[in-house]
Amino acid sequence: MRYLPLTPADRAEMLATIGVGTIDDLFSDVPEAARRRDLFDLPLHAGELEVERELSGLAAMNRPAGAGPFFCGAGAYRHHVPATVDHIIQRSEFLTSYTPYQPEIAQGTLQVLFEFQTQVAALTGLDVANASMYDGSTACAEAVMMSQRVTRRKKAVLSGGLHPQYAATTQTIAHAEGMDIVRQPAAIDAEAAVLNAIDAETACVVVQTPNVFGVVTDVTKIAEAAHAAGALLIVVTTEAVSYGLLKSPGEMGADIAVAEGQSIGNGLNFGGPYVGLFACREKLVRQMPGRLCGETVDAEGRRGFVLTLSTREQHIRREKATSNICTNSGLCALAFTIHLSLLGERGLRELAALNHSKARELRDALAAVPGVEILTPRFFNEFAIRLKGDAAAVVEALLADGVVAGVPFSRLNPHAGMDDVLLVSATETTTSEHIQAFASALAGRTA
């Protein structure tokens, strides 16, 4: 077995050193009834070639997003990731190291986290950011629970423009912690409705921009209303590239910003692993979940970085911790920060503008298709359209034309009565030929 270095002679010698006769003697504490003597009913070990053959076979049964015209977004976006990113994250020292608990021999990871935190704070327009969460949806749930710790209130109002799977995650996790989750009904322009739901019991208001239908909203007024009621505003973003074009959550008054960072540096990976971004105002820092990296000095006075404020965390505080999170998304955060360092301010702004431009091109092409109604007034790189008939059926039909048309809203929320709504997205990877192929296929199907 190629991954196991011990030889039979090694094993015999080691058993002798230990002073036992057989390996079974080392498992003597296992109750007799639970000892499995036979091999399990699973295949025996296999060589690289055989493993590669089986997995390549499974991979070949899938249609990758890059295989042709592809317009799915809704929380995961296909962007081009520079080759440098994947090369660096595969370096042994990053890939095969543990959480940086021994700072003297983990400065590589720690400095990266410090840079990551600074970048995330800058993007979101807030003061501090943590070293990442699992993904955007769990970051959203954590933000809602943090609002309870800050305000000592239990009610969270989730806008109807919040990604339904984010809302479901938040409902599951934050409700488990004892919060009352008020989910507003799905609507294209749902944000204004949250104003009426804010009251003196409200811990937080959760608003997504661009929202799940792609609508970009100025949340300044919502921030003012939330603050007037003593509540926090949490702004969610599922497309991190949009930070390059749009006003930041901090500029609009958000107290906490959470985002899915997949778009920058990370592939689609069928939904994970991704990287949750989490930023907030400085005065809230001691209520934050997750790891934080801070600057300090070593015994010779040289600058260095350590994990800090760990008295918030589970390994110190146990049942009094701000979160139970331990492992987060370190390597995905590294990919994010490398890609963003390559882009820089100039590159990110150009990338965002390009995405917006592609989406407008897509909008113009689809608007010209008879029977298609554009529902999203202001968008970044995705928007919703209304079709004549069931959107899921149209998506299935267009597969025959080689086009993956987008995400039917009914897949995210089958109960909203929006079966004719399709979410479509374009990025810098979308070509004009793809857009034309989509438009003509759609015209052919809806004609």
Added chain:
Amino acid sequence: MTMQNVGRPTRPQAATQSGHTSLTGARGLLQDEALIFELGGWDKTGVDLAPGDHDASDLGDLVRAAPIGLPGLSEPEAVRHYVRLSQKNHAIDLALYPLGSCTMKHNPRLNEKMARLAGFADLHPLAPQSTVQGALALMDRLAHWLKTLTGMPAVALSPKAGAHGELCGLLAIRAAHEANGQGHRRTVLVPTSAHGTNPATAAFVGYSVVEIAQTDDGRVDITDLAAKLSPDVAAIMVTNPNTCGLFERDVIEIGRLTHEAGAYFYCDGANFNAIVGRVRPGDLGVDAMHINLHKTFSTPHGGGGPGAGPVVLSAALAPFAPAPWVVAGEGGFKLVEETTDEAAQGFGRMSAFHGQMGMFVRAYAYMLSHGSDGLRQVAEDAVLNANYIKAKLSPVMTPAFPDGPCMHEALFDDTWLEGTDITTLDFAKAMIDEGFHPMTMYFPLVVHGAMLIEPTETESKLELDRFCDALTALAQAAKGGDVERFKGAPYLAPLRRLDETQAARKPRLTWRPDDKGVSPAPLAAE
């Protein structure tokens, strides 16, 4: 899982310079690397994009006006920056990485290659299900392996790490109690030796945590457990093999007593590596157990994640599993994403989408490579290696539980350091100078000055001997009064001991333009 658990930040003693110093701050070929914010690339980019039509007039005043404050690097500068930083990290690929409870084993590169196949890496989670049948098949096969290896009938794949899996397990337990009219149960019993995530998770779900005592031989005190099991107890959370590296001999009785009291048995599966292929948790009475794919099944730790924490469930808990899950049908595989339709009892959703697919591919490749025979050998070699270390180091250090074998990790206390003025922390830091990552320190909490060593099965006898020789030499130095070797350690690492107290007292969590280095220049006009 839990590392330096001394409970408060440490601060180094004022140190003398360690011998020769350079004029620039470099250490030999190890550069003193600045932060990207100090490298000056405020108008620079390392990405060439196609020119676009930058008309954002439709967005009006929703467009960002002020500079963001992001430096850019050209590709050669970026490569150099990150490669230089990487050289300041220790890694499994460099040496034995003996972090107890963390299972730092070799990460096969085949698994990385497989996860990067476009048919997995370039799949959108919401792509039409007819276009992702291979991905769903892989999830189904991974589930089959996990169920077979644990002897459990169901598995929830979506949890993203161990602690997320614990949360999933406890939510399933709570949902089951509520469905059975037992929603009033408010207590979770946790041994004092548990990982910090266990009580944190229980508290998170709203349970109050009551600790179970431990016996002198490092196991759950079953008398204390029996006394504390009441109609108010919802679950027990027990790690097995436990955090002392020992198998809970009475585990079947623990399960029986728990069930008799109407509670569920949650097992923390962090240490599954010790028993995989030899013992099935399902045979021990376990109702729910998370499996850290980044431990037992070798997906890379990545400097702190991503992980994956699928949770296997007993028949009693299976109906309460969260969405989504894969079902095999006539037309192929189907992903059930809404709990309201086909199983009204599901407790909800752990995250958007379907879990850590990239980790599933790696873990499945690992399983196929080992097979049923190789996985059994994994457990045996992991346990053999730990017992070998225990035997080799017992003459110079004090094992916390000298009698009987340990499982996959060897636990020592600090009795042997008495009178030396050297602490567990000092000893661990001195290991760095000898080329090894410290072991897990001060955990579990039940052992004074704990040193928990987990070698894993992917270490050769030669590497184990090198490690034991280094620790023996250090132990002899400690007992010989060479205190400075320890108090000032590490001397030879990229940095000396860091001042954690200062970091916590006045947190500096982001770089600010006025800190040091150059300030961001205003953005040049577009």
